[in-house]
Amino acid sequence: ESTRKQLIELLTKQDGHISGQQLSQQLNISRTAVWKHMNELKKDGYEIEAVQRKGYKIHSFPDKISENTLQWGLETRWMGQQLYHYDQVDSTQEIVHQMAKQGKPHGTVVVADEQIGGKGRMARTWDSPKGKGIWMSFLLKPDLPPVEAPQLTLLAATVIAKMIDERSDLSPQIKWPNDVLIHHKKVSGILTEMQAEQDTIQYIVLGIGMNVNQEEEDIPSDIRYKASSFKIESSREWNIQKTIQHFLTLFEASYDQFIREGFQSVKEDWETYGYRIGENVTISTMKETWEATLLGIEPDGALRARRTTGEEQKLYSAEIHWGEGGYL
Numbered sequence: 001e002s003t004r005k006q007l008i009e010l011l012t013k014q015d016g017h018i019s020g021q022q023l024s025q026q027l028n029i030s031r032t033a034v035w036k037h038m039n040e041l042k043k044d045g046y047e048i049e050a051v052q053r054k055g056y057k058i059h060s061f062p063d064k065i066s067e068n069t070l071q072w073g074l075e076t077r078w079m080g081q082q083l084y085h086y087d088q089v090d091s092t093q094e095i096v097h098q099m100a101k102q103g104k105p106h107g108t109v110v111v112a113d114e115q116i117g118g119k120g121r122m123a124r125t126w127d128s129p130k131g132k133g134i135w136m137s138f139l140l141k142p143d144l145p146p147v148e149a150p151q152l153t154l155l156a157a158t159v160i161a162k163m164i165d166e167r168s169d170l171s172p173q174i175k176w177p178n179d180v181l182i183h184h185k186k187v188s189g190i191l192t193e194m195q196a197e198q199d200t201i202q203y204i205v206l207g208i209g210m211n212v213n214q215e216e217e218d219i220p221s222d223i224r225y226k227a228s229s230f231k232i233e234s235s236r237e238w239n240i241q242k243t244i245q246h247f248l249t250l251f252e253a254s255y256d257q258f259i260r261e262g263f264q265s266v267k268e269d270w271e272t273y274g275y276r277i278g279e280n281v282t283i284s285t286m287k288e289t290w291e292a293t294l295l296g297i298e299p300d301g302a303l304r305a306r307r308t309t310g311e312e313q314k315l316y317s318a319e320i321h322w323g324e325g326g327y328l
Ligand code: BTX
Pocket: 090, 091, 092, 093, 115, 117, 118, 119, 120, 121, 122, 124, 125, 126, 127, 128, 134, 135, 136, 137, 178, 186, 187, 188, 189, 190, 191, 207, 208, 209, 210, 211, 223, 226, 227, 228, 328
């Protein structure tokens, strides 16, 4: 693995070609081993030119995602240290649930190019077309009481918003609890599923869908009015591997801080991206629907709102909407 890394470094540093002889000397491996590594790299989507008597030259890095390319250059300590990539799955959530039962560690990540049974919340579906987005789930084993699990959803939303913010000129916003919006359209969703026993969390499967490179026509027509992608909103293609790696790095740092310092650190970040705070909206729960002003989030992540009667409320689960078609 480290030979491969060094090989890629040598190829990248060189302007022209680098001979098999030089590579074998510098890496301290046989010419045959060099050749085998080259074939592996090509399989992973690296474009490498081989010219007789001149040697090798790297032309492009892969767009094709693999476990290797995702882990290469990933500078996390625990997040994604075990990482699995699939071309097509029903849902990455299901795979991580199975892995949890097999005893896979905290921080295990599953990424798929395509989901044919992508899940949203409450039995809704999540459209996950091939190669157009990031469809991934992680296994987390926090030492927290089950009531605090929803805070991880807010944490994940904050990390997605921060990642978009750092990689573009866009201004992402978070609609409580779990939608990330750009220009008022949903570009990402989060699904948090928990396995708990009385007072302890056994594990959490945190699923994240990010619409990255969809064009207008890749988005199902019935949700086009409320859904978008990073590409549509920024008018450029995004590198999916780098976006995943950036996300995992930021997630690890935020998660560690959250565990160390509690929700306060997340709350501050969340508030910089909070959507429609201070505005009038319609709130629905299973029982009723009413008008309210969004006030912000509570120290525990619950939503705070004020009814038109003046009464203030703390909400742990609800849907927020406004105007016509404002339901995301
Ligand atoms: P949600 O229930 O908040 O949103 C689902 C609703 O969003 C759908 O009913 C539909 O109206 C709309 N929608 C469906 N697909 C998309 C899309 N691609 N972009 C924007 N809007 C859409 C949000 O649920 C939670 C989504 C989590 C998805 C991840 S992907 C990896 C992991 N595996 C899996 O099966 N789910 C999670």
